[in-house]
Amino acid sequence: MPDAPIVDFHAVVPAGGAGTRLWPLSRAGHPKFLLDLTGTGRTLLQATVDRLLPLTGPGHVLVVTGARHAAAVADQLPELGAEHVLAEPSPRDSMAAIGLAAAVLARRHGPDVVLGSFAADHVITGLPGFEATIRQAVAAARTGAVVTIGIPATEPSTAFGYVQAGEPLGAPGAPSARRALGFTEKPDAQTAAAYLAAGGYSWNAGMFVVRAGVLLEHLAAQLPALHDGLLRIAAAWDTDERDARLADTWPGLTRIAIDHAIAEPVAAAGGVAVVPGTFGWDDVGDFASLGALLGTGDGGPTLGTPDDVLRIDADGSVVATGGRTVTVVGVPDAVVVDTADALLVTTRAHAQQVKAAVDGWRARGRDDLL
Amino acid sequence: MPDAPIVDFHAVVPAGGAGTRLWPLSRAGHPKFLLDLTGTGRTLLQATVDRLLPLTGPGHVLVVTGARHAAAVADQLPELGAEHVLAEPSPRDSMAAIGLAAAVLARRHGPDVVLGSFAADHVITGLPGFEATIRQAVAAARTGAVVTIGIPATEPSTAFGYVQAGEPLGAPGAPSARRALGFTEKPDAQTAAAYLAAGGYSWNAGMFVVRAGVLLEHLAAQLPALHDGLLRIAAAWDTDERDARLADTWPGLTRIAIDHAIAEPVAAAGGVAVVPGTFGWDDVGDFASLGALLGTGDGGPTLGTPDDVLRIDADGSVVATGGRTVTVVGVPDAVVVDTADALLVTTRAHAQQVKAAVDGWRARGRDDLL
Structure with a gap:
């Protein structure tokens, strides 16, 4: 300093x-x-x-x-x-x-x-x-x-x-x-x-x-x-x-x-x-915000391992890898988040709606996912 | 008979x-x-x-x-x-x-x-x-x-x-x-x-x-x-x-x-x-065909475990589960296929393009995925 x-x-x-x-x-x-x-x-x-x-x-x-x-x-x-x-x-x-x-x-x-x-x-x-x-x-x-x-x-x-x-x-x-x-x-x-x-x-x-x-x-x-x-x-x-x-x-x-x-x-x-x-x-308020933050290096905004991601007609899709390969075909604004027990697929435009997924699993009694 | x-x-x-x-x-x-x-x-x-x-x-x-x-x-x-x-x-x-x-x-x-x-x-x-x-x-x-x-x-x-x-x-x-x-x-x-x-x-x-x-x-x-x-x-x-x-x-x-x-x-x-x-x-030629075949019971066409799938504004999305939960938000025509080493995200409209994913991984030398 x-x-x-x-x-x-x-x-x-x-x-x-x-x-x-x-x-x-x-x-x-x-x-x-x-x-x-x-x-x-x-x-x-x-x-x-x-x-x-x-x-x-x-x-x-x-x-x-x-x-x-x-x-x-x-x-x-x-x-x-x-x-x-x-x-x-x-x-x-x-x-x-x-x-x-x-x-x-x-x-x-x-x-x-x-x-x-x-x-x-x-x-x-x-x-x-x-x-x-x-x-x-x-x-x-x-x-x-x-x-x-x-x-x-x-x-x-x-x-x-x-x-x-x-x-x-x-x-x-x-x-x-x-x-x-x-x-x-x-x-x-x-x-x-x-x-x-x-x-x-x-x-x-x-x-x-x-x-x-x-x-x-x-x-x-x-x-x-x-x-x-x-x-x-x-x-x-x-x-x-x-x-x-x-x-x-x-x-x-x-x-x-x-x-x-x-x-x-x-x-x-x-x-x-x-x-x-x-x-x-x-404030990284949602996945649209995260996508903008991650930028477009390595073919698209990736959190994790870019080599594990293949985008075909999906250059801007936001992908968080979880140890496996992720292939996105034809969804340029997709958001794909891969974790050990839960996989999320949505789009940047629906980023604010992800909260509803948490509510949905809670309503089904799947507190293990929250 | x-x-x-x-x-x-x-x-x-x-x-x-x-x-x-x-x-x-x-x-x-x-x-x-x-x-x-x-x-x-x-x-x-x-x-x-x-x-x-x-x-x-x-x-x-x-x-x-x-x-x-x-x-x-x-x-x-x-x-x-x-x-x-x-x-x-x-x-x-x-x-x-x-x-x-x-x-x-x-x-x-x-x-x-x-x-x-x-x-x-x-x-x-x-x-x-x-x-x-x-x-x-x-x-x-x-x-x-x-x-x-x-x-x-x-x-x-x-x-x-x-x-x-x-x-x-x-x-x-x-x-x-x-x-x-x-x-x-x-x-x-x-x-x-x-x-x-x-x-x-x-x-x-x-x-x-x-x-x-x-x-x-x-x-x-x-x-x-x-x-x-x-x-x-x-x-x-x-x-x-x-x-x-x-x-x-x-x-x-x-x-x-x-x-x-x-x-x-x-x-x-x-x-x-x-x-x-x-x-x-x-002939189940692609995932659009598979989706039509699976029908819409349990909230949408599912191959695997319907209880593991949560669809929000995504009723018709085609999901093949692979032992984890899958959440689809806002993509009614999504196709999500979850396997142990490869995850595919596309849409029914792009079902014929999935072949290109196989070509793409082959070009990257990932024959283990083919």
């Missing part, structure tokens, strides 16, 4: 979500973030931590994950150390996960440290741009803002939420930061086209950078019971009382996404800033 | 052809006729012999196959006995196969026995109609005609050759038999439509019924060298000289289909009759 780590900066990586649209690669017991979907030899979680550690310095990355996956996470990230993997007894959505991390960090390092929250299952390209963006976001966060990253929209996508940028924030070291006027949920096609035409809207990449104390203050104002519960747990985290506090407090925590809990109400009050992301970003 | 076997009638079943359009179910080492493609528990070869034995009586079915498949054939048909499986050292096309059988039968039983040749890899439904048809064909053959079976055309198919029927033959016991005016190869769509509109054309099912001596006389007239070679081998067949004669004579035999060698020239001379087939006939 040419640059030194950012002082007093900690990354929080919530590692949750099954990624059912990537079934059968992604399973409940082996979710998307544990997979190498880019063929680089590193899983999405590992790549996420790889890109954050140079920015935070060693010991400043916390992963928050479900108890079910804590061992796999620790196994994939031996460099982190046990105290940097927070295991949730049960899923309580992103506000509890990030709030817990903020409360633990505030106790360990004080409320003025800045935390950045980054999903464990996104793919990012252009690391210098990523680092420059995060440095600006941290600078903006030091002024007390909740800072989000907005990915400049390149098409009228209906797959992402949007954030609208207003006047420049004027924070030192963050020349690109602007006040966030508000967030919107995934729009319909017409609205998305209007956003693109209007300018000033960008995709909400789901990254938040904020001082730990500021986050907790907003949480105390918006959801005091959740705030108090998280602080009670955090106070016990590095003691013998952790399990007891988790047992008596965690199950009662409010399930809510950080977007609804903090970002939206605080933006309405003028407390959110947005920094444009000058890097490539992909 | 309500009716007694037909006196002096022998069935010949040429069992050859890889069936590359059914790859990867069908392989060079495990061809189509050895497969159970109907889910009945009997292979196409077994079902062929099952339907012939009641007509011929025991001991009157001969299978002619390649040396490579003789053991598998004998294994599938223990009721036949070794002297009823003729093994060819190398493929010499259908005239040599059926001619050899005719020559062996003529030596064993005399030239007046009637032989009927039936492919080992077709599917036939409506057995009473099949039996009635064959009884008429045998009756017509006793008059000295080469008799073929014409399947009444129900659509302007371009997948089959056609036979045109003329005036009634007037043979005793064969009221439906007519003189065959001639054969045509697989026509283009316009010609096929014209045939259907004109009437009198039917699909050539590739079945021939003829007295052994008549067949050999035609062969002697048309291809005397082939005739003489086959007689030389047949004379040695049931002796210690068989292997020697095969070794010195078989490799030099002319490769030609019986249609070109006998049916076409003899039809032109007025020596061929056609009996309409009053039964269901399918």
